Amino acid sequence: MTLAEKVAQLGSRWVGNDQTGAQEPAEEQLNVAPMQDVFSTAGAVSLEDASRHGLGQLTRVWGSVPLSFEEGAAEVVRQHRVVLAGSRLGVPALVHEECLTGFTTYGATVYPTALAWAATFDPELVERMATAIGQDMAAAGVHQGLSPVLDVVRDYRWGRVEESMGEDPYLVGILGSAYVRGLQSAGIVATLKHFAGYSASRAGRNHGPVSIGRRELLDVILPTFELAIATADAGSVMTSYSDLDGLPAGVDPWLFTQVLRDEWGFAGTVVSDYWAVPFLASMHRVAATADDAGALALAAGTDVELPDAIGFGAGLVKRVESGELSEDLIDRAARRVLLQKVQLGLLDPDWTPEGSVRVRDFDSAGNRALALELAERSVVLLDAGTALPLERLAPKRIAVIGPAAGDPRSFMGCYAFPNHVLPRYPDLGLGISVPTLFDALGKELPEVELVHERGSAVLGEDRSGFPAAVEAARGADLVIACVGDVSGLFGQGSSGEGCDAEDLRLPGVQGELVAALLDSGTPVVVVVVSGRPYALGEIAARAAGLVQAFFPGQEGGAAIAGVLSGRVVPGGKLPVQIPRQLGGQPGTYLQPPLGSVESAGISGLEATPLFPFGYGASYTTFEVGDLRLSADEIATDGSFDVTVQVRNTGVRGGDEVVQLYLHDVVAQVARPVKLLTGFARVRLEPGDAAEVVFQVHADRTAYSGPDLRRIVEAGEIEVLVGTSSAELPCRATVRITGATRVVGHDRTMVTPVEIRTRGTG
Incomplete structure (x- = not known):
């Protein structure tokens, strides 16, 4: 490939963003993406010109304007044919779409938001939903979905709380991983976003600066992404708009190379959030021009610029030709992009634009039944x-x-x-x-x-x-x-x-x-x-x-x-x-x-919530008790089982979510009073009981110590089990003994759960 052809694989084109409906009002507030008018120059570049040397991605063919299935399918084929006709090598473009509440296109099922998924505490159900979403997208010729959002909520005032899965890293990570598995089982690359720290902005303001310490980043923000990569093999990660203590995430090689690639072994692609690359110049002011911004983002680890190639265009070619930028960086990103296209089958000899789209009902009865099940739960x-x-x-x-x-x-x-x-x-x-x-x-x-x-x-x-x-x-x-x-x-x-x-x-x-x-x-x-x-x-x-x-x-x-x-x-x-x-x-x-x-008492402000994390009432009643530990002492590399019994003591069948929290009694740094460490949604008929067994590895107590290394240390851990973060009737203590262990990406991140139904007793 020529240098220009390799750079072209790192770009994208949003044709749908240039189209306007006859009924569309002039208000900029109705834009479907932030700041799209600021970068209207991208719209002056035709798809033919944008793909003269090939093209990395086609942006939101289905998700920008209302299209019937026939219109959408025809437009997918048309845009592919333009890319193929203008490319010497005939490398197809990858198509991406939004899928936060289902396939974001006209006439498709709208599922509950991610915050509602989280309220189900049901990863199996979330995975089924994501599979259905992925199947619809695959039938539409889509290859990548811009979801899930793995940002942990830090301030309820933030407008994007609805897109998140709540305020607990373990809940977010488990449900997010389930979503990734479902979407990718249908052949759609899942995109983890927003990497990282976006949700921790000052005063909950969108795009606000993030004044976050490295420990909070390591222990609260990053574990959700790490879990989805380690347990679900997520294929893509999206950069955050935010700056962390003054350094924009998109230019931070510690995040995108040292942590994401070197420590976690991530082998997929990093895509920019929409216009996050030119934002480095226009908003963050860490670059003088969009071309400078492109060079910075590429060096830090961004592989693909979305939704249009502004910083990842001719400027990168000129910098390599002048010796200002190493071609190795271009090769690194292009190799990742092309490998993903190979994995998606886009370079198979029998792949065609026409064959990539299959007739499908995007709002089928099955979809609606699944949406209802999620909503009810x-x-x-x-x-x-x-x-x-x-x-x-x-x-x-x-x-x-x-x-x-x-x-x-x-x-x-x-x-x-x-x-x-x-x-x-x-x-x-x-x-x-x-x-x-x-x-x-x-x-x-x-x-x-x-x-x-x-x-x-x-x-x-x-x-x-x-x-x-x-x-x-x-x-x-x-x-x-x-x-x-x-x-x-x-x-x-x-x-x-x-x-x-x-x-x-x-x-x-x-x-x-x-x-x-x-x-x-x-x-x-x-x-x-x-x-x-x-x-x-x-x-x-x-x-x-x-x-x-x-x-x-x-x-x-x-x-x-x-x-x-x-x-x-x-x-x-x-x-x-x-x-x-x-x-x-x-x-x-x-x-x-x-x-x-x-x-309480050291401030005049009330510290107790009206209803705590994990709380939810029912029309029946449940009792959780009979806590048993398989051991009261383990080594720093050991494990123990936590067993409780949950019984439906009411007159209606219903679901209860049994929740396990751990409390580190004494640690080297100030830690949360309790952390969700495992959960299980259990369905029981009146009078029935079940045993819930949590298998807890010592790694689940790990945290970032004073030197920011993640450690498992000796000491007492209080085990708390109940039905919310405030209702924890079952309590016991486990002592961890032995030498302090430093743990990394290979640590145990999940608490397996077994439910043993006992019937009426």
């Missing part, structure tokens, strides 16, 4: 109160009030196609059937008279709908108030990318609306449908029931209605805490003693 019952399930009260007339009750967009995240692209095409609707909560309740409760009032919008200060809402409440036996978020991009929603929150009060005047309904004298069940947790302390004290759903997808209405009626026994658990006050509690449960509830 993700709904978290915070408090049944006096009104739930509704079958107990048998109300004759229910007032369904709130902006989320009648808007199907309230169920979907910002990367779902109806929220991501279709606001630019208002006449097209949603492209799929998404029943509202009001519609779903009508189907769920056919004998009940339902009335609906919006009350207010999600955002804004308009209170003109309050009187009608209160009147409807007073005329009903029960109120279901459905409030929360609407997801969008860059200020077009209350949640989503670029939609960060000032504090954790319900957006707009929804808090006032709920207060007015609570004052009506009619019992009020509050349902929060959101992309982040909100402070619900004042509401919880007065509500007749409280339910949390994290953007449950297109089947979310049916799932929530089923939980409210009692047809579905809720089993979701919180992957993030529910705050009591607007900002008084710590951001996550991962706090050392000085920042946790143990330090």
Whole structure:
């Protein structure tokens, strides 16, 4: 290959970003990616010119504008043919798409958001979902999916909390790895993002600077990525936009070469986040020009620039020819890109553009059934109160009030196609059937008279709908108030990318609306449908029931209605805490003693959350007990089993999530009071019991010591088992003995779990 041909393999072209719909408004806020207008010069380059020497990737052929299957398939073939015609060697381009809540294309199933996956605590279910998503994408001729997000939540105000899988690294890593296995089983390369530290920005501000210590990075942020690479063989990693203590992640060779490649043995490709390469010049100002930025990113370890080749273009060729840049760096990246294309079959002699696309229904009955199963398992019952399930009260007339009750967009995240692209095409609707909560309740409760009032919008200060809402409440036996978020991009929603929150009060005047309904004298069940947790302390004290759903997808209405009626026994658990006050509690449960509830009294701010991490109520009851350890002392390279019994002591079949936490009693650095170390979702019928056995290796106690080496040391470890981070009735202590061990990427990262059903006893 010539130098120009090798460089071409490192670039991409976003043809769909140049297309605009006739109905598209002019507002830049409706862009489908950040800063796309800033780099509009890329749109001046035709696909023919961009692929004169070949091309690395085609960007979002399906995910940029609404296309029918026939139109999308034809466009995939057309773009491939352009690339092949202009390339001397005939190397096909790789096609990538978004897939955060399903295949992001017109008419495809919208699954729950990642935060809802996390609420299921069910990796097997997440893997099944990802497999279905991957199969749809593979049929569309797609090769790479830009998911999962493995950022650990550090501040609930961050707009992209909805895209994450919560605040615990082990939960995020296990579920993220399951997603990777599912997607890649269908032949789609999974892309871990955002590497690394993006979620730890100051004040939860998108693209904000990250003031993070190396230890927090090593022990909280990086393990999720490491686990997905070690246990699921993830094929790609995406760079973060953020700077870490002043150094942009994309130019940090410690991250992308020393850690990712040398220590972890990652052999896949590193792709830039959209425009992260030119951002090095325009936003971070660590480079003077886009060409300089390209050279810096390449040297640090980025292999492919997305979504268009700006820094990875002719400037790289000129630098090599002038001797400013080693051609070895070009060869290194090109070799990785071409190897991945070989693995995907793109260089097989029988591969053709036409053969890469197969007819498929992207919103099949099977997809929708899977989306419903996920949604039902993700709904978290915070408090049944006096009104739930509704079958107990048998109300004759229910007032369904709130902006989320009648808007199907309230169920979907910002990367779902109806929220991501279709606001630019208002006449097209949603492209799929998404029943509202009001519609779903009508189907769920056919004998009940339902009335609906919006009350207010999600955002804004308009209170003109309050009187009608209160009147409807007073005329009903029960109120279901459905409030929360609407997801969008860059200020077009209350949640989503670029939609960060000032504090954790319900957006707009929804808090006032709920207060007015609570004052009506009619019992009020509050349902929060959101992309982040909100402070619900004042509401919880007065509500007749409280339910949390994290953007449950297109089947979310049916799932929530089923939980409210009692047809579905809720089993979701919180992957993030529910705050009591607007900002008084710590951001996550991962706090050392000085920042946790143990330090109550040293600050005037309340440190206890309203509902803790891992919490979720049910319509049945469970007991966890009979803790047994296989050993009370192990070596620093040993292991022990933790066995508990969980029993359904109620009258309904249901699911419980048994959770294992470890507490390092004395360590060389300040450590979290407790860390989730294992979990198992167990289904039990009334009276049935099961034994849950966690196999804990000493490596699971490892942490970064004072010199930042990861160590397993002697000392006491408290073993805590229960049903949330705060409800841990089973406690014991294990002593670790022997010499301190330094452990690396080959350490044990997973706690295997065995469930032994015992039946009625």
